Amino acid sequence: MDGTTAFVTGASQGIGREIVLEFANRGANVALAARGDGIEETAELISAPERTLSVRTDVTDEDSVREAIERTVETFGGLDVLVNNAGIAGPTAPIEDVDREAWDRTMGVNVTGMFLTTKHAVSHLRESDRASVINVSSISGKRPLENRTPYTASKMAVIGLTRTLAFELGDDEITVNAICPGATSGPRIDAVIEAQAEALRVDYEEAKRRVFTDDAALGSLVEPEDVAKAAAFLASEDARHVTAQDVNVDGGTVWY
Structure with a gap:
């Protein structure tokens, strides 16, 4: 990825941080975009400050x-x-207990945010010799997840956005793909598991097993580094003819 420039949102922690580190290790210039101080912490992990922008x-x-x-x-x-x-x-929460503000917030970040970044990036991507858009969806965009209506609806929308943009931007030789991680280790999934444990009235480990790992062929959570490597492939010349796809990185939880 020498000489390429990537703009990565949600770069302050988790999957976003690992994507930034993977791209930087492969020689890319990386812009770390997020609301919080975590982008500075991520930037400090990169040994080439001249190729890093927070x-x-x-x-x-x-x-x-x-x-x-x-x-x-x-x-x-x-x-x-x-x-x-x-x-x-x-x-x-069950749908009847989801308030409008929480619904709008989830859709605003998970879907409208992707619309806005793509809208303002696309004119610059058209000038690139090897442009790509990589949207992080979820396997929850492909299968039901009880008591998570706003999240699953938003992630299904990401897949629809990805497929449509792939055809809209195909004439410009811009590839557009989605990555669908399974449950990925980190603070966010810990909070989800704790909430599921409370809703199901079981302990943390039982909720983790019942909701996530029992359904995975490998029987474990995904690591953020696994998702980062998939993103690096989709951004590379090796994926020149991979577009309009939703790529699962989920330990074998869904097969479509």
């Missing part, structure tokens, strides 16, 4: 998104890869 970004704020992408292009001279990773878990 940009405070709220993906639900169009002005914030526009300014962050413009700053990235001004700093590195272009844009080749957009990774839409920013997302939130949303509430864990």
